[in-house]
Amino acid sequence: MKHILLADDNAPIRALLRYALTKEGYRIYEAQDGTEAVRLLGLEPIDLAILDIMMPGMDGYDLCEYIRSNYDIPIIMLTALDQLSDKEQGYLRGTDDYMTKPFEPEEMVFRVKALFRRYNRTSSDIIRMNRIIIDRKNFEVTDGESVIFLPLREFELLSQLAQYPGRLFSRDELITLVWGADFEGDDRTVNVHIKRLRQRFADYGEDFAIQTVRGVGYKIEVKTK
Structure with missing residues (x-):
């Protein structure tokens, strides 16, 4: 199931979109401003974002730029701003598509599906954390100059965390996602692998950090350059 922010x-616009997209099998997360959207991005595995521009606090332009800098997901701007200069600004900030209000919910569904198709074709299995580049397809990590060799479980653990920067994963979640639901060990295995990853990437603290949330689990924070 795809998750959409x-x-x-x-609120009526969100309700209209929620109804149209839920019918198509998407799971919807709602934010009434940019700050709340950033919080949800850190908590949930969002696959696509639909953003208004004129929101209190962090507006849609800044939110779009934040998402493009930190996440590899498609973005649609949905706004009443219909001037060419507004659209230019949206695309310069990183949006993949731009729709103006009023709109037909069915058209939004078409565009969402088209973006997912396009993104699935063109988006490679590459995750970037500044100098660190994770190639999930070829099981390879590089710093732009040399290859950093990782055992398979460490690679999968790093990839899982890096795919959703800022999102907190519990130890139980990581066990299921990396080792499988039938794993018979305990969550200390995660702790050991996290310690090894920190040691291997000790010289890349300016690029990213694996943070511990005591009693819960781990998350990756990508440093802003």
């Missing part, structure tokens, strides 16, 4: 301070 709706960031719009207009």
